Amino acid sequence: MKKQSIHRQIPRLIVLLTFIIISTTACGGDDDPTAQELAFEKLSGSWDLTQGGSIIIDGQDATANFTGFAFSFTDGGYSTTNAGDMFRASGTWQWTDEEAQQLSVDDGKTITIVTLTETSFVFTFTSDGNAGTANHGEGIAGNYTITVNQ
Numbered sequence: 001m002k003k004q005s006i007h008r009q010i011p012r013l014i015v016l017l018t019f020i021i022i023s024t025t026a027c028g029g030d031d032d033p034t035a036q037e038l039a040f041e042k043l044s045g046s047w048d049l050t051q052g053g054s055i056i057i058d059g060q061d062a063t064a065n066f067t068g069f070a071f072s073f074t075d076g077g078y079s080t081t082n083a084g085d086m087f088r089a090s091g092t093w094q095w096t097d098e099e100a101q102q103l104s105v106d107d108g109k110t111i112t113i114v115t116l117t118e119t120s121f122v123f124t125f126t127s128d129g130n131a132g133t134a135n136h137g138e139g140i141a142g143n144y145t146i147t148v149n150q
Contacts, residue, residue, distance in 0.1 A: 039100035042116050046072040047148035055086075058142040071121075071148055078105065085139030086127070114145070122147045 048070040049055070054063045068082040079090040091106040104110050115122040122145065129141030 035098060035100040036095050039113070039116060040075065042118055043073050043121070044075070045150055046070055047121050047150055049148060051149040053148045054146070056145040057140055062140070086144070119150050120147070121149070
């Protein structure tokens with residue numbers, strides 16, 4: 001009688017062992033997302049000044065000068081609306097550090113991320129006032145703190 005019950009248990013054990021092996025190999029630790037991937041999940045999409053957004057230059061509120069400002073990010077690209085001389089209408093960007101705390105845009109600005117959640121993005125950068133040839137003019141020099149929301 002014991003031989004029959006052991007023979008009945010073997011297929012169950014094989015199925016159980018197969019399931020365990022597949023489960024452990026499918027959940028390998030090398031597939032963890034990087035800090036940059038996690039940050040981009042939050043960063044991608046369109047950000048604007050609604051819901052309490054602001055543009056502060058050297059401690060002074062300049063939000064009224066940028067009515068309708070919006071900043072959109074795709075993988076490696078960006079576009080802006082009503083950015084004045086702060087940013088080009090569109091361009092490219094890339095991470096400058098592994099921790100995803102800074103990124104650079106193609107006009108040479110380095111953006112430092114202060115806060116990045118699914119609904120709020122606060123960042124800083126410094127402008128020398130040179131808007132470059134793409135914008136055909138001079139911008140406002142200073143230290144910018146921008147708060148935008150989704």
